[in-house]
Amino acid sequence: MNARAERILVVGPSWVGDMVMAQSLLKTLKARSPEVRIDVMGPKWSVPILERMPEVDTAWTLEIGHGQFGFKTRWRLARALRGQFDHAIVLPRSWKSALVPFLAGIPHRTGFTGEQRYGVLNERRTLDKSVLDQTVKRFVSLGLPVDEAYPPVEIPAPELMLDADNLARLETRLGLGSAPRIAMMPGAEYGPAKQWPLEYYHALAAKLIARGYEVMVLGGPKDAPAGETIAASLDGAFNLCGETSLADAVDLLGSCEQVVTNDSGLMHVAAATGTRIHAIYGSSSPKYTPPLTDRAVIHTLDLSCSPCFERHCPLGHTDCLNKLSVERIEAMM
Numbered sequence: 443m444n445a446r447a448e449r450i451l452v453v454g455p456s457w458v459g460d461m462v463m464a465q466s467l468l469k470t471l472k473a474r475s476p477e478v479r480i481d482v483m484g485p486k487w488s489v490p491i492l493e494r495m496p497e498v499d500t501a502w503t504l505e506i507g508h509g510q511f512g513f514k515t516r517w518r519l520a521r522a523l524r525g526q527f528d529h530a531i532v533l534p535r536s537w538k539s540a541l542v543p544f545l546a547g548i549p550h551r552t553g554f555t556g557e558q559r560y561g562v563l564n565e566r567r568t569l570d571k572s573v574l575d576q577t578v579k580r581f582v583s584l585g586l587p588v589d590e591a592y593p594p595v596e597i598p599a600p601e602l603m604l605d606a607d608n609l610a611r612l613e614t615r616l617g618l619g620s621a622p623r624i625a626m627m628p629g630a631e632y633g634p635a636k637q638w639p640l641e642y643y644h645a646l647a648a649k650l651i652a653r654g655y656e657v658m659v660l661g662g663p664k665d666a667p668a669g670e671t672i673a674a675s676l677d678g679a680f681n682l683c684g685e686t687s688l689a690d691a692v693d694l695l696g697s698c699e700q701v702v703t704n705d706s707g708l709m710h711v712a713a714a715t716g717t718r719i720h721a722i723y724g725s726s727s728p729k730y731t732p733p734l735t736d737r738a739v740i741h742t743l744d745l746s747c748s749p750c751f752e753r754h755c756p757l758g759h760t761d762c763l764n765k766l767s768v769e770r771i772e773a774m775m
Contacts, residue, residue: 447477447478448475448478448528448529449478449526449527449529450478450528450530450531451483451527451529451531452464452468452530453482453484453532453533453543454482454483454484454488454492455484455533455534456534457631457707458488458710458711459706459707459709459710459711459731460577461484461491462491462602462710462711464533464581465601466734467531467585468480469497470582470585470597471497481502481527482498482500482502483503483504483542484502485504485505486503487688491602491688491689491711494602494603494604495600496603502519504519516542516545521546523543524546524547525547526546528548528549529550530543530546530550530551530552532551532552533581535556535557537557537559537562539553540553540562540563544561544562550565551565553565554566554567554569555567555569575729577730577731578734579594579597582597599734601716602696602711604693605689608690608693612686612694616685618680621655623658623698624656624657624775625660625694625698625701625712625717626657626659626672626703627659627660627701627712628643628665628669628704629704629706629708630705633752633753633754634754634755635725635752635755635760635762636706636725636726637704638704638724638766639763640668640671640672642766642767642768644671646702646768646772647672647676647679649768649772650775651676657673657676657679658698659679659680659682660682660683660691663683663684664684665683666683666684669681691711692711692714695711695715695717696717698712699717699718700718700719702720702771703719703721703722709721710733712733713733719737720739720771720774721733721739721740722741724742724760724763725748725749725751725753727749728740728742741771742762742766743761743762743765745761749762
């Protein structure tokens with residue numbers, strides 16, 4: 443009789459980009475053991491992304507408000523998970539993120555040491571940031587034996603599945619044309635020190651439309667005013683911020699010829715669709731969270747004051763973005 447395949451629960455991160463990068467771990471687990479069952483636990487918003495990952499068998503939702511502990515919610519989910527898994531891999535480093543696998547009685551619980559997780563994890567890895575110097579390396583390393591994990595040698599790139607039927611429906615509903623498309627993503631949840639100026643996006647959009655492109659601005663409802671600024675008075679520019687779901691964004695990005703984006707969650711989504719990316723870095727660093735694709739062009743000025751990793755420029759000038767010209771980016775498109 444064949445041995446039963448291992449059942450793994452991955453506790454996913456809380457950010458869009460990190461959840462996309464977590465697919466590199468899932469692909470690593472599948473490559474090592476094709477029969478393994480992998481479920482992922484994450485926030486409700488992550489389900490459309492997880493459904494585009496063929497490695498995921500089931501997406502479990504842990505819906506707790508920001509800043510809430512939610513013990514009863516965690517306990518109910520843990521009861522539903524009890525007896526279903528052999529191993530849990532906990533990607534976030536907080537104590538509470540490891541609580542559900544502990545309460546569910548999952549026998550093998552792996553994660554990095556952090557926030558006194560001595561009781562809830564029983565395989566605690568040391569996080570050496572000088573060796574595991576990228577988020578994706580940290581994720582993948584937790585799925586490997588210790589002697590192969592520091593750092594992992596091979597990191598497979600995320601690849602989200604596309605839905606051609608959904609794209610066709612979107613094209614009709616949104617009134618998109620047949621011209622080659624370029625998407626722009628002006629948002630960055632972290633803060634303005636990661637956001638290329640909106641007037642630069644607008645100027646670039648005008649130049650690209652003059653070259654025969656159609657420009658889509660993508661983002662959430664909070665990005666709608668930014669989208670209006672970029673698309674203002676431009677025939678051929680579509681402000682779709684807040685008009686599409688996360689799954690819709692996957693299909694629209696996959697239909698684009700190129701994408702211009704800040705360092706954001708949607709940047710990683712775009713990378714996972716295989717579209718060519720122009721990734722703009724200000725206060726952050728492409729060395730830490732690069733788009734995981736060989737079709738990316740990185741735009742950064744490498745000033746002496748950057749990367750500072752601050753939400754707002756501590757010097758007040760944000761030269762790392764303001765001095766990155768429209769002409770420089772257009773010349774590489």
